Amino acid sequence: MDAQNILESITTSVIITNKFMEIIHVNSAAESLFSSSKEVLKKSKLRDLFANDKSIIINQVYDAIALNQSSTSRDIEISLKARGRHNVDCYVQTIFFNKDKHVLLEMRAQKRIKNIVENAKFVNQNNATEMITRSIAHEIKNPLGGIKGAAQLLKKEIKEEHKEFTNIIIDEVDRLKNYIDKMHGPLDLPNFKDINIHLLIDKVIKILGIKSINYKKNYDPSIPTLFVDQDMIIQILLNLLKNANEAITETGIIEIKTRIDRSFTINSIRHKLVAVISIIDNGIGVNKDIANKLFLPLITDKEKGSGLGLSISQKLIQINKGIITFEEENKKTIFKMIIPIEKY
Template identity: 35%
Template structure:
C-alpha cells in the first residue's frame, strides 16, 4: 500500500484525502470530505487527542498506532503521524500501513547492517594484507636456507596459504577499488550476457528461461558492475542446482518487470526495475536466510561467501536493493533499481 494522506480542519473534518486513502477506505473523496476523520478509526479517541494537541500547539508532530476501518473489510493497522499543516487551522495526517512500515524499517536495518559489514571487512582486509607479504617473503628466504630439500614442503605450505589469503583479501577489497563508471544500460543486454556466460559454464542439464518486459527503458548505471552483480546471483543459483542438473531438469528464470510506486531507502520512486532470478533448487537453508548477504557466509562447501555480498554492494551503488524469498523448490532473488 502507498502512503495515505488526509488534510483536516482543526476540528477533525476532512478537507482532502489522497487516492491511496480513498482506495483503503473504499470511499470516494467526495464522500470523505467534510466528515469527521476520527470516525474511520477503530479507536477515535486516539486521533481526537492528537488533534487537541495540535490545536493547542503542544507538539510539532505526534505519532501513534491505530486501526483504520475499511468498508466491508477488516481494519488496517496503521502508523499515524499528525502535524500542523502549512496553512493555519489545518492539520496534516499521514498514515503508513504497518506492513509497509515494517518492510521499510527492515530494509533500512539491512542497509545499515550491510554498510557496517563492508566497513568491518574492508578494515580487516587492510590489516591482514600488510603482514601477508612479510610472511610470504620470510618463508621464501627460509626455503633458500634449508639444509634439507625435504623441508621445503613446509615452506611451500606457508607460501601457498599466504597466496590464498592474499587472493581472498583482494576479492574483499575489489568493490572499493573500482570506480563507478556510469553510462546507459539496457538491462536485457546485461541479462543475455550473464545467461550466455552461465550456460557456457554449465552446458548440460541447465535451462535458463527469459521472461522479459521489453518496454523497460534504458537507465544510467555501471554496466560492468550490474553484469557482475547479476552473474554472482545466477551463478549462486546454478551452484544450488547441481543435483537437478544431474537429473537434467534444472531451471533458472530471468524475469524483468516495471514496479510502480516503490520505496527504496526511505525514498519514493515512481518507477523501478524489478529483476527476478528464480530457480527450482532446494532453497536456502532456514539457518542462512537472514544472513545470506553477510560476507563470508556460504551455504556450500568451498564457497567463499563473497558472491552475494558483492552483488548487494553493486546493487546498492545503484540506489537499489536485493532480497531473497526462498522455499524448497523455488528461490527468488529480487533486484530493485530506480528507473528515470
C-alpha cells in the same frame, strides 16, 4: 508547489473521487498499487478496482459521501482485480472543490512499510560487515606481508630441494591476500554508463549455460536504460543466477522477471522509479539457519562455497545506488535486484 505536485510527492497511494465514486485523480504511488496508468484509472469507478463490491474501503467511501464522515481502517486485506491481495491502512475523508463534494482516499501498503524496514536492515547489515571486514583485513594483511617477505628471503638461503616448501608458503599467502581483497569488493572505480538490463541478463544466461527448459523470461520491455557499471551488474547476475541454477532440480524452473516500481526507498532515499529484477526459483530453498545472515561474508550452506558471493553482490549493487533483497513465497526463493531509474 501546487496541490498536484504535493500529491505526486507523497509515497502513499492517493485517490480522489467525486460523489459518484468516479475517479478524478490518482498519484504515482496509486498507479503502482493498482498496476494501472492514471489515464486508465481516471476512466474507472472506484468499485471497479476491487474484486469484492463489499470491500471495507467501499463502505468507508459510502459513509464519507452520505455522512461526511472520516474514517481509518488498519491492516485490512483488499482484493484487487489487477494485482491480487494486499494488506493496507486506509484513511478516507470528505473534501470540497468549488462546493462540490469529493472523497479523498489515502492507502499505505503494509508490504511497502515492511520493505523499507527490510531494506534498512540490509543496508545496516552491510555497513556493519564493512567495518568488521576492514578491521579483520588490516590485522591479517600486515603479518601476511611479513610472512611472505621472510619466506622469499629464506628461499634464497636454502637448498633447491627444499624450495618447494617456501613456494607453498608464498602461494598460500597470496591466496589469503586475494581472498581478503575479495571481501572488500572491487578495487577499481566504477565505470557508469547506460545499459540495457535485458541484454545483460541474456548474456549471463549464455555464460552460465543454463538450459532453455530450466528458465523463462518475463521481461517488461518498457524499462529504460540503467545508468550503472556494466561489469558489476554482470557479476551480480552471475552470482544470483548461478545460485538459482544450483538450487533447482533437472526439471526446475528459474523465472527472470523485470518490472518497474514507483516511489521506492533505498538507504533512506526515495526514488521515483526503480527497475526490479527478480530471480525466482522453485529449488531447494535457503537453509533457515542462515536466512537472516545471507549477505554477511563467509555465510554459506554449500559444501564448496566461499560465502562471499552474496556479500560481494550487495556491495556492488550499493555502489550502483541499489539494493538486493531476499524473500521466500509459495515455496519459491526470490532474490530482487532493485536499481534506480535515473532517466525516464
